Amino acid sequence: GIATLAGCATDGAGTGQALPSTAPVPPAFKVPLPIPQVARTVRRDDTTDYYEVVQKVARVEILPGSRTTIWGYDGTFPGPTFRARAGRKVVVTVRNELPVPTSTHLHGGVTPPDSDGFPTDLVVPAGYPVHTRHAGMAMKPSDYTIHDRTRDYVYPMTQRAATLWYHDHRMDFSAPQVWRGLAGAFLVGDNDEDRLGLPTGDKDIPLLICDRSFDAHGEFRYPELDSTLTNPGVTDDYMSGVFGDVILVNGAPWPVLDVANTRYRFRLINGSNARRYQLTGLPLTQIGSDGGLLAAPVRLDAVTLAPGERYDVVVDFSGYPVGTELTWTNALGDGRTRDVLRFRVARAERDASSPVPATLGSVPVLRREDAVATRQFDFRLQGGRWTINGQPYDPSGSLAAPKLDTVELWRFTSDFHHPVHVHLAQFQVLSRTGRKPEESDGGWKDTVDIRPYGVVEVLVRFAGYKGRYMLHCHNLEHEDMAMMANFDVV
Numbered sequence: 001g002i003a004t005l006a007g008c009a010t011d012g013a014g015t016g017q018a019l020p021s022t023a024p025v026p027p028a029f030k031v032p033l034p035i036p037q038v039a040r041t042v043r044r045d046d047t048t049d050y051y052e053v054v055q056k057v058a059r060v061e062i063l064p065g066s067r068t069t070i071w072g073y074d075g076t077f078p079g080p081t082f083r084a085r086a087g088r089k090v091v092v093t094v095r096n097e098l099p100v101p102t103s104t105h106l107h108g109g110v111t112p113p114d115s116d117g118f119p120t121d122l123v124v125p126a127g128y129p130v131h132t133r134h135a136g137m138a139m140k141p142s143d144y145t146i147h148d149r150t151r152d153y154v155y156p157m158t159q160r161a162a163t164l165w166y167h168d169h170r171m172d173f174s175a176p177q178v179w180r181g182l183a184g185a186f187l188v189g190d191n192d193e194d195r196l197g198l199p200t201g202d203k204d205i206p207l208l209i210c211d212r213s214f215d216a217h218g219e220f221r222y223p224e225l226d227s228t229l230t231n232p233g234v235t236d237d238y239m240s241g242v243f244g245d246v247i248l249v250n251g252a253p254w255p256v257l258d259v260a261n262t263r264y265r266f267r268l269i270n271g272s273n274a275r276r277y278q279l280t281g282l283p284l285t286q287i288g289s290d291g292g293l294l295a296a297p298v299r300l301d302a303v304t305l306a307p308g309e310r311y312d313v314v315v316d317f318s319g320y321p322v323g324t325e326l327t328w329t330n331a332l333g334d335g336r337t338r339d340v341l342r343f344r345v346a347r348a349e350r351d352a353s354s355p356v357p358a359t360l361g362s363v364p365v366l367r368r369e370d371a372v373a374t375r376q377f378d379f380r381l382q383g384g385r386w387t388i389n390g391q392p393y394d395p396s397g398s399l400a401a402p403k404l405d406t407v408e409l410w411r412f413t414s415d416f417h418h419p420v421h422v423h424l425a426q427f428q429v430l431s432r433t434g435r436k437p438e439e440s441d442g443g444w445k446d447t448v449d450i451r452p453y454g455v456v457e458v459l460v461r462f463a464g465y466k467g468r469y470m471l472h473c474h475n476l477e478h479e480d481m482a483m484m485a486n487f488d489v490v
């Protein structure tokens with residue numbers, strides 16, 4: 001419990017002990033990288049693209065030669081990749097055929113509150129008794145909004161091009177439900193982005209990275225968390241988060257991708273419950289962050305991703321002769337969790353994309369003076385629970401009431417690695433523990449990794465909608481163990 005945490009807090013990696021797989025796992029870089037299906041509209045009109053997604057149980061091949069039971073959007077893991085356009089509304093009808101309630105959050109979406117995937121706003125399968133406890137506290141049925149089997153999520157898409165993702169957000173159970181497969185990429189495009197000549201088509205690839213463990217039958221392993229959920233104060237080894245020992249990219253273990261000797265655009269999404277990655281081994285150009293294109297590209301030798309974060313990068317394979325193999329290694333891993341993804345330069349091709357331009361998106365620079373209010377949110381283990389400002393999540397409470405169309409300075413402090421995510425609003429990192437932001441902190445973000453005993457100041461712009469939203473730690477076990485808070489945009 002606590003001893004493990006103290007150890008983790010100082011190792012820089014913020015990784016706990018991985019849950020060991022007992023299934024035979026394949027050698028690295030043999031399984032081809034899967035590219036998730038692109039979601040198909042069922043209907044389109046002048047303003048809107050309509051989709052239908054069924055959440056269901058499926059048995060899929062993740063480890064070669066065996067089947068794993070997943071809970072997936074359309075029965076796939078990752079779920080289908082949405083490709084939306086700024087200015088065209090998206091309506092997704094979700095039908096829940098799983099044995100459990102769900103709530104789907106579009107992470108990074110500028111979404112009205114009733115479609116934001118609030119943890120108590122559930123799509124409940126037929127005949128399911130809704131859980132009445134939350135982190136050990138009694139919940140009343142009236143604390144929930146219940147949709148019977150199906151509902152529509154409405155995404156107005158009044159936002160710029162960006163790499164978003166969607167995943168389950170059910171109260172107390174986001175971690176095990178995402179672990180079972182409820183996550184996918186959601187890419188927004190716009191005209192400004194089209195003009196840049198960035199790699200497109202099969203050279204624009206979402207890479208959803210996550211870790212999992214497998215039992216002897218090839219099924220996902222996930223620890224029993226009920227003791228922590230029903231007895232707050234009981235800490236166990238999973239308080240720091242659940243880590244797997246198999247690294248999956250787009251649902252395949254340590255895959256390999258054959259590439260042409262051209263530029264590729266990769267949408268890196270850390271969809272792990274708790275694991276952070278530092279990808280090294282391949283020079284890259286960061287072109288975008290959580291909230292879309294940067295003002296100017298940034299060349300990086302390594303990129304660090306905390307859970308929930310996205311990095312939009314271009315990798316140029318033109319300097320490598322056909323036959324070259326290049327590997328993205330996780331510098332924060334150990335043993336097999338150091339391996340992530342390999343590229344094999346398999347063919348020569350003429351590059352249809354343009355070199356990355358020196359100017360990308362327009363990103364207004366927020367300044368400290370722009371903030372109309374300052375608030376502090378302290379992320380900390382207190383009384384055996386993960387808390388924000390000393391309080392475990394209260395679904396009916398609210399810690400802040402920022403005004404629509406204003407900027408506030410939010411100061412995040414912490415005792416551990418906490419990837420802090422704010423719904424609805426995008427922010428810019430202003431400082432890290434008194435110093436200027438790091439090279440990879442640039443652009444609009446919605447998730448930022450607070451390091452142990454770190455202080456991160458961000459300037460948050462509240463735009464879009466009034467109503468109740470949340471901020472929380474995106475370590476999904478911390479989130480489930482109540483490290484969330486509401487705020488009301490007024």
Ligand code: C2O
Nearest residue numbers: 105107169308421
């Ligand atoms: Cu990606 Cu509230 O979460």
Ligand code: CU
Nearest residue numbers: 418473475478
């Ligand atoms: Cu946390």
